[in-house]
Amino acid sequence: xxxxxxxxxxxxxxxxxxxxxxxxxxxxxxxxxxxxxxxxxxxxxxxxxxxxxxxxxxxxxxxxxxxxxxxxxxxxxxxxxxxxxxxxxxxxxxxxxxxxxxxxxxxxxxxxxxxxxxxxxxxxxxxxxxxxxxxxxxxxxxxxxxxxxxxxxxxxxxxxxxxxxxxxxxxxxxxxxxxxxxxxxxxxxxxxxxxxxxxxxxxxxxxxxxxxxxxxxxxxxxxxxxxxxxxxxxxxxxxxxxxxxxxxxxxxxxxxxxxxxxxxxxxxxxxxxxxxxxxxxxxxxxxxxxxxxxxxxxxxxxxxxxxxxxxxxxxxxxxxxxxxxxxxxxxxxxxxxxxxxxxxxxxxxxxxxxxxxxxxxxxxxxxxxxxxxxxxxxxxxxxxxxxxxxxxxxxxxxxxxxxxxxxxxxxxxxxxxxx
Numbered sequence: 001x002x003x004x005x006x007x008x009x010x011x012x013x014x015x016x017x018x019x020x021x022x023x024x025x026x027x028x029x030x031x032x033x034x035x036x037x038x039x040x041x042x043x044x045x046x047x048x049x050x051x052x053x054x055x056x057x058x059x060x061x062x063x064x065x066x067x068x069x070x071x072x073x074x075x076x077x078x079x080x081x082x083x084x085x086x087x088x089x090x091x092x093x094x095x096x097x098x099x100x101x102x103x104x105x106x107x108x109x110x111x112x113x114x115x116x117x118x119x120x121x122x123x124x125x126x127x128x129x130x131x132x133x134x135x136x137x138x139x140x141x142x143x144x145x146x147x148x149x150x151x152x153x154x155x156x157x158x159x160x161x162x163x164x165x166x167x168x169x170x171x172x173x174x175x176x177x178x179x180x181x182x183x184x185x186x187x188x189x190x191x192x193x194x195x196x197x198x199x200x201x202x203x204x205x206x207x208x209x210x211x212x213x214x215x216x217x218x219x220x221x222x223x224x225x226x227x228x229x230x231x232x233x234x235x236x237x238x239x240x241x242x243x244x245x246x247x248x249x250x251x252x253x254x255x256x257x258x259x260x261x262x263x264x265x266x267x268x269x270x271x272x273x274x275x276x277x278x279x280x281x282x283x284x285x286x287x288x289x290x291x292x293x294x295x296x297x298x299x300x301x302x303x304x305x306x307x308x309x310x311x312x313x314x315x316x317x318x319x320x321x322x323x324x325x326x327x328x329x330x331x332x333x334x335x336x337x338x339x340x341x342x343x344x345x346x347x348x349x350x351x352x353x354x355x356x357x358x359x360x361x362x363x364x365x366x367x368x369x370x371x372x373x374x375x376x377x378x379x380x381x382x383x384x385x386x387x388x389x390x391x392x393x394x395x396x397x398x399x400x401x402x403x404x405x406x407x408x409x410x411x412x413x414x415x416x417x418x419x
Contacts (some may be wrong), residue, residue, distance in 0.1 A: 021204060022144040026153055028202040029097075029137050030160045032195040036101055036133050037042070037164025038119030039108070042172030042184055050120065050181045058115045066116040069124045071373055076128035078369035081135050085362015086220045093140035093358055094205040096132075101196030103130035109189035112182040128369075134161065135365030136358075140205070142349040143357040151299055154345035155291025158338065162284025166277050223359050232351040232411040235298035236344055237367045239303065241339050242402040245378065246395045247312070252379045257388045262323040271323055275330050282334030283341070290339045291346060299343040299350070304406045311399030318392035338343035351411070 043050075048066040056065060062100065088096040107127045114120045138157060145153035175184045227236050250257070259268045294302045313333035320326035345364075352360045382391050 020145065021206070022149075022153075024299045025144045025203050025205070026156060028198060029141050030156055032097075032101075032165045032198045033137050033160035034167075035191050035198070036104070036195040037161055038168040039188040039195070040104070040131075040133070041165050042175070042188050042191075043111075044169045045171065046176050046181055046184070051117045052100060053147055053181065054114060054117045054120060056067065056118060060118065060120055068121045069117075072121055072125040072222060072375075073128035074369045074372040075177065076125050076375065077132055078366045080129045081365035081369065082221065082224055082359070082362045084132050085135060085358040085365070086223050088136065088139050088358025088362065089223070089356055090358075091209065092205055092207040093143055094199065094203050094207070094298060096136040096358065097140055097199050097203075098196055099129045100136045101192050101199065102135040104133065105189045105192035105196065107131075108192060109162075112185035113374030116310070132362070132365055134368075135361045138345060138364070139357040139361040140203070142345075142361065143355075144348075147350055149295055150346040150349040151291035151294035151342060152288065153291075154349070155288035155338075155342045158287035158291075158342050159284045160270055162280045162287070166280045166284070169273070170277075181214070186317065195256070212277060217354055223356070224363060227352060227356060227359050227363060230352055233348065235405065235409055236348055237363065238414060239340075239402050240344050240364060241371045242365050242398055243307075243337070243344070244312075244368045245375040246310070246398045248372055249339065249376035249379050249395045249398075250391050252373065252376050253383050253388050254393055257391075258326065260388065261320060261326055272324070278327065279330045279334035279370050280399070282331045285339040286335045286338035287342045291342045294343055294346055298412075299346045300406075300412060301409050302339050302343040303410065304403055305341060306336045307399050307403035307406055308336075310336030310340060311396045311403060312405055314396030314399060316396075318389045318396070331391070347410075 006125050047069050051066045051069060052062055056062060076223070084096055084099075104127060107123055107130060111123050112121060114123065114313050138154070141153050141157055142150065172184045172188075177188060228237075254275070255268055255272050258272050259265060262268065262271055289303060310333050313336055317326060317329045317333070320329055348360050348364060349357070378394075379391055
């Protein structure tokens with residue numbers, strides 16, 4: 001018994017992040033995540049137009065293909081992210097990041113050569129199965145950073161995501177207008193390749209592979225169940241699902257709603273871009289500050305207050321009478337969103353076992369993808385039955401329900417869970 005205790009303490013010491021190394025990994029992953037997300041998101045503005053330019057060869061409607069290039073990607077990511085996450089815990093998180101980035105680079109460049117919308121849908125489905133950069137990067141950073149700095153580390157990764165998602169569509173739109181759609185896929189592939197090389201050369205992961213006996217004793221399904229049974233983790237996944245669904249719920253009707261608020265219809269595209277960009281900026285800027293506050297105190301109250309704040313900001317949007325009011329309410333929502341995303345990511349690291357980060361954030365990525373599949377359907381149903389404004393009200397109520405769940409059911413003493 002004593003021998004096992006000594007061996008475990010030795011393993012824990014080896015797994016303990018070196019002071020300089022975890023910061024090096026964090027900053028390399030920060031830059032790599034910006035680059036990779038600029039690449040992935042640069043195709044967002046024109047994918048439906050690319051579908052239209054390709055046409056279909058099987059009789060499928062273009063509108064269905066346009067939907068499938070988004071939902072197909074999210075669906076396969078939802079299915080396979082937990083598998084990639086569990087493999088990361090067995091064979092290393094760095095190699096999973098490289099797999100996502102290099103695999104994504106190959107698949108994206110192939111999209112420049114497709115001959116039909118159906119071929120594009122197929123490659124997007126494969127991309128969802130192969131990629132998962134966010135989950136892999138989160139697992140690597142969470143495994144490297146000390147638990148007491150989880151909020152800061154996850155906040156910084158959220159800033160990277162905000163910067164990448166804000167710049168990518170702008171760059172992609174400009175390239176498509178200046179050259180053609182295919183040029184964007186070449187640039188995107190090059191960016192993913194660059195990010196992968198940065199991780200390959202710059203990140204030094206001190207990963208200790210579990211022994212064969214332990215791997216035999218715990219199969220993938222058992223690893224998932226162990227994480228899901230960990231106190232607080234299941235509820236965090238539910239909160240993540242609610243947050244991501246609420247975040248995506250208004251996207252399909254955003255231009256239409258803005259069109260009803262502004263006087264000049266010719267400005268709807270630029271105003272929609274400004275709303276998305278400034279909201280993403282508010283989320284990115286406040287993520288790191290909120291993460292630091294949580295590290296000094298507790299992330300649990302931050303989740304609660306941020307969910308309440310996001311809910312009320314959403315409800316206010318349903319009463320907006322002009323574009324400026326809507327923009328202000330959206331930015332307030334962005335601040336709350338920064339708190340929700342960062343605190344949930346930090347709590348997942350704090351509540352879960354050391355060494356299970358790949359499984360934890362693989363499941364987290366799957367939950368996020370599931371919300372991306374379902375949210376547009378909820379939006380369609382609510383807007384059809386009750387109108388555009390009702391979508392924002394429903395999303396606000398959605399957040400308030402999540403806040404109540406967090407208030408009553410999240411574990412309060414974070415440190416006691418991991419000790």
